[in-house]
Amino acid sequence: MEFSWSPEQLQLRQKAKLFSEANLNEDVSQKEQNNLFPLEEWKKCAEFGVLGWPFSKEYGGSGFDPLTTVLMLEGLGYGCKDNGLPFSLNSQLWSTQVAINAFGTEEQKQKYLTRLISGAIGAFGITEEGSGSDTYALEMTAEKVDGGYILNGEKHYITLAPLCEIAVVFATTNIKLAKWGITAFIVDTTMDGFTRSEVRDKVGMRTTPMGNLYLKNCFVPDENRLGREGSGLSLFSSAMESERGYIFASQIGRLEKQLELSIAYANTRMTFGKSIGKNQSISNRIANMRLRLETSKMHLYKVAYLDQHDLPLMKEAAMAKLYISEAFVESSMDFIRIFGAKGVVTEYEVERDLRDGLGGLIYSGTSDIQRNIIAKLDGLL
Known part of the structure; x- marks a missing residue:
């Protein structure tokens, strides 16, 4: 490569x-x-x-x-x-x-x-109150009627839901087929019975609105079914490969910025007559931040390379999501430690990264789920 x-x-x-x-x-x-x-x-x-x-x-x-x-x-x-x-x-x-x-x-x-x-603004609605990691245990239903479908159910913890104008949602069209009976639909705010919740408060990523989607006797015409009936599993899996592989691409840029700010501060902050960067405990933290940054890049670039060459990337996408999300939390902890008291005072805008990073351990499949995917593809589960 x-x-x-x-x-x-x-x-x-x-x-x-x-x-x-x-x-x-x-x-x-x-x-x-x-x-x-x-x-x-x-x-x-x-x-x-x-x-x-x-x-x-x-x-x-x-x-x-x-x-x-x-x-x-x-x-x-x-x-x-x-x-x-x-x-x-x-x-x-x-x-x-x-x-x-x-x-x-x-x-x-x-x-x-x-x-x-x-x-x-668009949302991607699959998660429900009772189906997070158990992705396909959906309760939202889509009943076939003349000219379309009647959708009933709720989606929870959906990124951009409170402001979305368009949403891709997943519902069960045939409960007997379990996950093979899931179908995707495109719904928008012009459709009767489609409403959104207020923004749900959370620890970090607070400028990213998260909330619920409610569909009550919402008629969705046939032309808004996305893919074939029952193809929701394939559609979701395809989209998740992209999301897991790329959703933290911008965080790598932030990891680089953290590193630069930490080096600059470590070289100028003086204690006991020398810069704190001369202390091995600080320099080692910065070395670890550098290692996480460069390793994160390799995971991200490999996913993009495989994608660009139409090669399988499910395991690599899971590894990228897992590694980058956990690296961001670990480097954000080091970022705070290097800045000391300034790191925990909000006016210096250091501690925000740690709060923002915590959700990355959950979004788009938890770290535990990513490990399960990797283990399964390695023939262990």
Whole structure:
């Protein structure tokens, strides 16, 4: 695998970094404290093309290959103090949009994918109160009627749900077939019986709205079924490979920023007549941060390489999600320790990374589930 970057790719990363630094850092602390979604910044990202980077120009995208896309997402994360906005963008890119792009009809892509790429907010609804890690134990039903389906049920803990205009949801069309009876649908706010909850408060990623979707006798026409009836399992698995592999691409940029800030502080903070970086306990932490950053890059780039060459990537995507999410928590802990008292005082904007990182151990499949996937593919389970 060749991971050298062309001058054009490096220029695109730098362009994303400069855009992020200049446009995405206004009043981050205030928005984060008040659970405010940065809508204006989201619109700027859409105008900059972020939501279309890996998609065809036919639908308003840029047509970038996976390696170029993740490199640019790194740059976006490096320049943005708010982890929530890049996470929201990645969540929509790699689940809702990927699902419609891969399984949608031409009419669905023209109607919905183009809207999402231009800045409409989309959610990916599979999790229910009783089906988190047990993904396919769904209670939402879809009853076939003339011209479409009647959907009933709730989706919980859904990223972007409180503000979404479009949602891909999964429901059971044939309970006797268990997971083989699950079907995906595209619903939007124009449909009667489709409502959303308020934002649910959480420990981190507070600028990323999370909430519930409610469908009560919601009629969804046949043309909004996504894929064949009963193909929900294949659709979900495909989208999850992308989401697990790429959802923390921007966090790698933040890992790099953490490292740079830590080195600079360790070289200038003086105690006992010398910089704290001269202390082995500090220098070792920074060495570990460097190791996590470089290893995270290798996991991410390998997924993108396999994707770009149409090779299987389920295990590699699980490993990337597992490693990067846990590395971000560990490096955020070191980030706080290096800054000492400043690390736990909110005005210095250091402790936020740790709070934001905790959810990564849960989102898009828990760390335990990722380990199970890896073990199963290695023939152990």
